[in-house]
Amino acid sequence: MFRSKTKLLQLTVTLTACAFLLIPTLMSVLAGVTVNYFKGVSSGLTFKWVLNVWELYADSIFLSLWLAIACLIVTLIIGLPAAYGLARHPGWLSRLLEEFISLPLAVPGLALALALLQLYGTLSGFRTSWTFILVGHVLYTLPFMVRSILAVLAAMDLKTLEEGAASLGASPWQRFRDIVVPNAMPGILAGALTVVTLSIGEFNLTWMLHTPYLKTLPVGLADSYASMRLEIASAYTLVFFVLIVPLLMAMQWASARAQRIAQ
Amino acid sequence: MTLNLTTTAKTFGDGTKALLPTNLKVNTGEIVSLLGPSGCGKTTLLRIIAGLETPDPGGKIWFDSDDVTDLPVERRQVGMVFQSYALFPNMSVRANIGYGLKMKKLPKADIEARVSEVLEMCQLNDYAQRAITALSGGQRQRVALARAIAPRPRLLLLDEPLSALDAALRETLRDELAILLRKFNITAIFVTHDQNEAMAIADRVAVMSHGEIVQSGTPEELYRKPNSTFVASFVGSAMHLAGEINGSKLKLKGGEVSLPADGTGCEAFVRAENIQINKNGSLSGYVDTVTFLGTHYRVGISGVISEPITSIFSGNKVPKLGEKIRLTIETQSILLLPSKA
Numbered sequence: 001m002f003r004s005k006t007k008l009l010q011l012t013v014t015l016t017a018c019a020f021l022l023i024p025t026l027m028s029v030l031a032g033v034t035v036n037y038f039k040g041v042s043s044g045l046t047f048k049w050v051l052n053v054w055e056l057y058a059d060s061i062f063l064s065l066w067l068a069i070a071c072l073i074v075t076l077i078i079g080l081p082a083a084y085g086l087a088r089h090p091g092w093l094s095r096l097l098e099e100f101i102s103l104p105l106a107v108p109g110l111a112l113a114l115a116l117l118q119l120y121g122t123l124s125g126f127r128t129s130w131t132f133i134l135v136g137h138v139l140y141t142l143p144f145m146v147r148s149i150l151a152v153l154a155a156m157d158l159k160t161l162e163e164g165a166a167s168l169g170a171s172p173w174q175r176f177r178d179i180v181v182p183n184a185m186p187g188i189l190a191g192a193l194t195v196v197t198l199s200i201g202e203f204n205l206t207w208m209l210h211t212p213y214l215k216t217l218p219v220g221l222a223d224s225y226a227s228m229r230l231e232i233a234s235a236y237t238l239v240f241f242v243l244i245v246p247l248l249m250a251m252q253w254a255s256a257r258a259q260r261i262a263q
Numbered sequence: 264m265t266l267n268l269t270t271t272a273k274t275f276g277d278g279t280k281a282l283l284p285t286n287l288k289v290n291t292g293e294i295v296s297l298l299g300p301s302g303c304g305k306t307t308l309l310r311i312i313a314g315l316e317t318p319d320p321g322g323k324i325w326f327d328s329d330d331v332t333d334l335p336v337e338r339r340q341v342g343m344v345f346q347s348y349a350l351f352p353n354m355s356v357r358a359n360i361g362y363g364l365k366m367k368k369l370p371k372a373d374i375e376a377r378v379s380e381v382l383e384m385c386q387l388n389d390y391a392q393r394a395i396t397a398l399s400g401g402q403r404q405r406v407a408l409a410r411a412i413a414p415r416p417r418l419l420l421l422d423e424p425l426s427a428l429d430a431a432l433r434e435t436l437r438d439e440l441a442i443l444l445r446k447f448n449i450t451a452i453f454v455t456h457d458q459n460e461a462m463a464i465a466d467r468v469a470v471m472s473h474g475e476i477v478q479s480g481t482p483e484e485l486y487r488k489p490n491s492t493f494v495a496s497f498v499g500s501a502m503h504l505a506g507e508i509n510g511s512k513l514k515l516k517g518g519e520v521s522l523p524a525d526g527t528g529c530e531a532f533v534r535a536e537n538i539q540i541n542k543n544g545s546l547s548g549y550v551d552t553v554t555f556l557g558t559h560y561r562v563g564i565s566g567v568i569s570e571p572i573t574s575i576f577s578g579n580k581v582p583k584l585g586e587k588i589r590l591t592i593e594t595q596s597i598l599l600l601p602s603k604a
Contacts, residue, residue: 157347163315164349166336168363168414178362182353 025241032235049235053224057236060220061243067130067216068199071137075195078138079145080188084180086146087153098150102143109204112139116209128211136205141198145191152187152261153180190258193251201244217243264327264417264450265291266312271322273307281307283474284322294444294451296461299471300497305454306422308471312452313420314339326417337366342411342449344421348403350395356406357382357391363414377413384446385409400428401436408440412447419444421453425460437463458498462486470494492530492600501532501598505568513597517567518546521594529599535561537596538574540582544589548572550582564590 032050035043054061082101086094104112116136121127158180165175181188203218210219221240224233266289273282282304289295297305310316312324314336324332331339342363350359360381364374382388385405390398398406404424411419424440425433441464444451455461461468462482469479470493478485478494489495496503506515508526513519522531540562551571552563559577567590574590582588 156352157349160345160347160349161351163336164343164345164351165362166315167313167341167343167420168410169337169340169366170362171337174366179351179353183351185353 025237028234029238029241030234031231032233032238034231037230037234049231050238052232053235053239056228056232057215057217057220057224057239060215060217061239063130063214064200064217067134067137068196070134071141071199072192072195074134074138075142075145076188076192079142079191080149080181080184083146083149083153083184083187084176086150087158090154098146101146104139105143109136109140109202110208112136113205113208128213130214133206133209133214133216136209137199137202140202140205141195144194144198148191148194148255148258149184149187152184152258155261156183158183186254186258186261190251190254193247193254197244197247197251200247265289265325266418266450266452267325268312269323269325271308271311271324272319273304273311273316274319280474282311282318285476287469287476287479289450289452291450292448294453294464294466296465296468297452297454297471297476298458298461298468298498299456301456303471304474305456305471309420309422309452309454312418313341313343340414340417342414342416342419344404344407344411344419344424344453346423346426348407348427350403350406350410352395354395355391356387356393356395356398359395359406360410360413363410367414381409381413385443401432404428404436408443412449416449419447419449419451421451423454423456426455426457433460440464468498470497472497489532489598489600492532492603495532495598495600499534501534502570502572504531504533504592504597505570506531515546515568517548517590518544520545520592520597522599523594523597524599526599528602530602532598532600533592533596535573536575537593538564538572539591539593540574540576540578540588541591542589544591546590546592548588548590550584550586550588553581553584564588 030041031037033045033047034041035046035048086098113136116132116139120132120135126132161179161183162175165179170178200217202216203222206216207219207222210216215223217240221233221236224236228236266287268285268287270284270286271282272280272284274280285308287295287308297308299305307316311318311322314331314334318324318332322332323330326339351362354362357378361374361378364377369377378391382391385408387402387405387409390402390406395403395406404427408421408424411421425436428436437460444464453464466481467479468482468485469476470485471477472493478490480488485494485498489498489501492503495501504513504515504520506513508514508522508529508531510527511522511525513522513526513531546567548564548566550562551565552561554561554563559575560581562574562576562582563571564574565571576582
């Protein structure tokens with residue numbers, strides 16, 4: 001009897017917490033497909049607002065996707081060799097470098113953006129280009145990529161595996177391609193999904209760096225909240241969810257998988 | 264292939280002399296074991312031969328008449344079996360074995376044929392498509408060996424190939440490895456700290472201590488004619504008869520024995536099988552332990568010297584614990600070795 005009562009209490013608390021978090025979200029999503037929010041759902045359901053969002057903000061959506069892909073490519077190009085180097089030469093210097101790469105995590109996005117603006121804000125061609133935002137995103141997401149790959153690489157005897165491949169005639173590049181990259185794949189995948197998710201959802205930094213012609217998905221969201229009618233803003237939230245939730249779920253799955261290997 | 268090492272040494276960055284200048288010659292088809300306790304430099308020597316460590320300037324490594332000293336490991340054409348096997352977890356058994364052939368850029372059909380041949384030789388046919396993680400320790404060991412020999416290396420190097428296995432399996436695989444290595448008909452060097460392993464597999468054993476080869480010879484030579492107190496006690500665990508040497512007489516706590524020659528400046532060693540329990544013996548001691556080992560008993564005896572000594576006893580009348588017994592040590596079986604300076 002006591003057991004079932006405790007369980008009931010646990011269930012109630014959990015469900016209440018879930019409701020507290022989910023109901024506002026659901027309300028917002030619902031508002032995005034309601035003809036008139038003030039009249040309620042009885043006014044009918046429509047995709048008009050979603051289409052409106054598409055017409056107004058398609059550029060932002062594409063820019064965000066483009067930025068996320070570019071950011072992924074850059075973090076891969078920098079992050080994979082960096083993680084490999086750190087894993088291959090453990091020691092105090094590597095630990096220090098790892099901490100250094102992780103520094104942007106501790107610095108608020110706004111401060112990071114301000115620093116970038118102070119340093120490069122006067123380079124007008126750069127300031128107004130999408131690559132300026134890209135630099136911010138790379139700074140912010142690189143530690144996630146490096147750490148994710150490093151965790152997987154550190155869990156295996158990389159040195160001996162490479163020596164094994166070398167004794168079979170593999171050159172350093174062949175070792176990297178045939179042994180290091182395939183075995184680091186779970187970490188690369190987890191890192192890649194994290195980078196894409198973070199890049200698409202990043203607001204702080206991007207809000208400081210953006211120009212009226214370069215708005216990303218979350219910046220557009222803030223813009224729609226500020227200047228559009230509530231139904232459009234809500235429809236925007238819906239679009240945002242549709243893009244980010246599957247990524248988030250994939251990221252959770254990939255990270256859990258990489259962590260299992262790293263243990 | 265003949266391997267020839269001349270004055271090859273290795274000093275690590277922190278000044279540790281891992282290997283003193285060493286000469287070593289291994290003839291075509293010979294299987295040589297580097298035997299020694301941990302830290303004696305045997306693995307360093309093997310890694311230098313493989314090309315995984317660079318020797319100090321002055322050392323030269325010859326494969327037949329080729330100077331390979333400056334060649335990196337990937338160009339030396341050596342097969343290597345690692346203690347941890349270092350099998351690639353991202354590849355199947357087949358792909359692991361074929362990797363070295365792929366690096367040689369052989370045609371696909373040739374690779375397939377050679378891999379199948381090696382799988383057959385190592386009795387791995389049933390496991391060809393398996394993932395590495397789905398293999399037992401013994402199977403992994405065989406895959407590691409198969410992968411190393413598949414590209415027909417000039418020299419096969421094995422670093423403690425059996426030490427990752429449990430004791431029972433180790434003994435079975437030891438004999439299997441000895442048979443396989445002879446079947447491959449390849450020049451091979453393998454490192455071990457286990458004298459039984461070295462004796463079972465190798466044609467010739469090089470005993471190492473403190474960064475140098477102290478004696479090299481067939482297992483029988485090392486056992487019967489050790490050249491130092493270290494080799495005598497490390498190979499076949501001979502016991503030191505600590506006592507007072509006076510010409511060709513040795514006075515022990517439990518009596519006196521004759522030495523085969525003048526023992527001045529020497530230390531006397533004896534092996535357990537040469538200590539006999541004999542009621543007319545000149546030595547006396549007390550039975551401490553009796554261990555039944557199936558074919559024989561191992562009897563621990565105190566009072567002969569200050570340390571307990573061991574005798575192998577294969578008779579029927581088992582001595583009792585605490586019993587006072589008499590022993591003989593045959594004069595010719597005593598090893599007289601120069602005492603350490």
